[in-house]
Amino acid sequence: MKRLDLIVAEPELERLCGALRQAGAPGYSVMRHVTGLGHGGTVSEGMDFSGFGANAHVIVFCEAQQLESIALAVRPLLSHYGGVGFVADAEPL
C-alpha cells in the first residue's frame, strides 16, 4: 500500500482531484486552508476572499501498482502550476 501526499494551491484543487479520479485513484482526502512556507514564500489565507486561497493537502492511499498511472496524471499539473508530491509506504491498521 502506498500513501501519496500532494500539496497544491487551492485554485488548482479541482483539476488535481479530476486528474486523480481519471487516473483511477480509489479515493482521496482533502484538507483545505493549508498555510505555511513554500517555494514561493509564505502561504496564508489572506487572499482567500479573492479565490486565490491558501494551499490544499490531498492524501491518496492506493495499491503500489496504481501509483504509476496516478503519478503520470499528476506530474504535469505539479510541474505546470507548481506544488509538491511525496510517496511513502503505508500499512492499514
Add this chain to the structure above:
Amino acid sequence: MDSSLVLQNLLSPPVLFFGLGLLSVVLRSDLEIPAPLPKLFSLYLLLAIGLKGGMELQHSGLDRLVVLTITAALAMALLVPITSFLVLRTRFDTYNAAAVAAAYGSISAVTFITAETFLGALDVPFDGFMVAALALMESPAIIIGLLLVRLSAPRERGPGLGWAGLLHEAFLNSSVLVLVGSLVIGALSAAFSPAGMARMQPFSEQLFYGALSFFLLDMGIVAGQRLRELRETGGFLIAFALLAPLVHAAAGLAVAVVLRLPQGDALLFMVLCASASYIAVPAAMRMTVPQANPSLYITSSLGLTFPFNIVVGIPLYMAALQRFIPAT
C-alpha cells in the same frame, strides 16, 4: 488641490478602518479576521452595489449617454492592458508583464464603492449605469492578458486552461457572476416588484457602510502584509503602481470631458480606469499564466495602487475633474 477633499476622505470611517488594518500589521498586532468573513463581505458589497445599480439603471433607462459611456468603458478596458503591457515589457518577461497589465486593465470594485461613498459624503449625484460599466470592465483584461501571452511567448504544451476554461473563468468567476446577477435582479425587481426591493433595502443599503468599513479593515491587513513583499517587486514596479493610476485617471478624465459626463459619473469613470484588480484577475492569472509571479501582480495592485487610490487618488481625481467639469 482642495485640502478639505483629502481630509474628508482620509477621515471617513472606511479609510480610517483601512488605516487601522495597515497599522495592525506595522505594530505586529494579533488582529486577524477569519478567512470566510472577508469573502462574505466582498460578495455582500458586490450584491448590494449590483442591486442598487440595477434599480437605478431601470429608472434611468438606456439612453445615448449610457451606451456611449459603457462603450468607452469597454474601450478603456481593452486599451489600458495593452499600453500597460508595452511599458511593463521593457523590464519584465512576457508572463509577468501580461499578468500585471491584466490587473491594471481590470478594475477594483471596492475602490469604485469607496468612490461612491466619497461622492455620497459630498452630495454629488452619480448614475446607476456606472455599475454596468464596472461589471463590463472586469473581464476583458483577463482575455487581453492571455492573448498577449499567446502572441508574445513561445507556445508551451501543458495542462493549461483552454479558451473555454479561460472564458468561463473570465465571465463566470464569483465576483462577476454576483455583480452582473445582482444588477439584473435589481433592474427586474425595480420594474416588477418594487415592494420586494423596498424589503431588501435594510440589508442592501443600511448595512452597506458598516460592511464596507469592516471589509476595508481586512484589506488594510492584507495590504500591509503585501507591503512587506515590496523588496521583491523592485523600484520599477513600485513606480508603475503609483504612476499608472494617475496616467489612466487622466485618460479617463479626457474621455469623461469628451462625453460630457457629470462630475459624479466622471469621478467613477476615472476611478474605473485608475484602479487595478486584486480579486478576479489574480485568480484568473494564477490559472491561465502560472509562469507569472503572483507577488508582482498582487503586491502592486493590492499593496500600492489600492491604498493610493482610496487614500490619495479619489480626492485628487475629484479636484482635477472640478477644473474641467462644472458642478450641475
